[in-house]
Amino acid sequence: MSALHLTLASASPRRRDLLARLGIEPDAIAPADIDETPQAGERPRDYALRMGREKALAIEASGYVLTGDTVVAAGRRILPKTETEDEARRCLELLSGRRHDVLTSVVLRAPDGMLRERLNANIVRFKSLSPREIDAYIAGGEWHGKAGGYAIQGMAEALIQWMRGSHSGVMGLPLYETRALLKSAGLALD
Numbered sequence: 777m778s779a780l781h782l783t784l785a786s787a788s789p790r791r792r793d794l795l796a797r798l799g800i801e802p803d804a805i806a807p808a809d810i811d812e813t814p815q816a817g818e819r820p821r822d823y824a825l826r827m828g829r830e831k832a833l834a835i836e837a838s839g840y841v842l843t844g845d846t847v848v849a850a851g852r853r854i855l856p857k858t859e860t861e862d863e864a865r866r867c868l869e870l871l872s873g874r875r876h877d878v879l880t881s882v883v884l885r886a887p888d889g890m891l892r893e894r895l896n897a898n899i900v901r902f903k904s905l906s907p908r909e910i911d912a913y914i915a916g917g918e919w920h921g922k923a924g925g926y927a928i929q930g931m932a933e934a935l936i937q938w939m940r941g942s943h944s945g946v947m948g949l950p951l952y953e954t955r956a957l958l959k960s961a962g963l964a965l966d
């Protein structure tokens with residue numbers, strides 16, 4: 777892969793670690809700085825794909841560029857990457873005892889500029905969360921900057937009754953779809 781030169785357009789250490797599970801070490805890591813405001817009425821899956829595309833196009837790099845975007849949605853409502861305790865609490869109260877969607881796009885920009893994309897769709901169901909459970913989770917701080925106010929790779933998984941999809945997808949880089957995308961571009965992954 778290194779002869780092909782791959783840039784991971786992401787600030788997320790999780791995406792780097794998940795990519796390593798495919799045996800891929802990017803040649804460069806370049807976080808994409810884009811406006812992440814959803815458009816009025818934008819569907820969550822369209823938003824996840826648009827964000828992935830915009831990240832892929834935002835950075836200057838020769839070679840291949842790989843990136844993705846993770847969106848947590850309750851119905852058509854896109855939840856924020858929570859920056860305050862109040863915001864995280866509101867998200868957890870909303871997610872408590874019901875299922876929600878976690879949509880992760882993966883986008884590959886080829887050296888000729890062509891974009892390939894995949895969408896990984898997951899359904900996650902939290903148990904009914906008691907006020908004490910929400911307080912404890914908020915106190916742990918893992919919600920900070922996370923879409924929907926939680927991170928499955930931490931304590932939150934103990935509050936998740938079930939999920940359908942892939943753990944790597946909810947974390948930010950679905951291994952199945954990423955491998956398929958890289959293979960469809962003719963990149964060898966053995």
Ligand SMILES: Cc1cn([C@H]2C[C@H](O)[C@@H](COP(=O)(O)OP(=O)(O)OP(=O)(O)O)O2)c(=O)[nH]c1=O
Pocket residue numbers: 785786787788790791807808844845846847848857878921922923924926927928929946947948
């Ligand atoms: C639902 C969920 C979200 N998240 C987080 C990761 C991100 O902070 C956020 C999704 O935002 P993203 O924009 O997809 O990723 P990012 O901001 O970490 O990095 P970059 O844009 O540079 O690639 O949600 C988890 O870590 N685990 C989870 O289980």
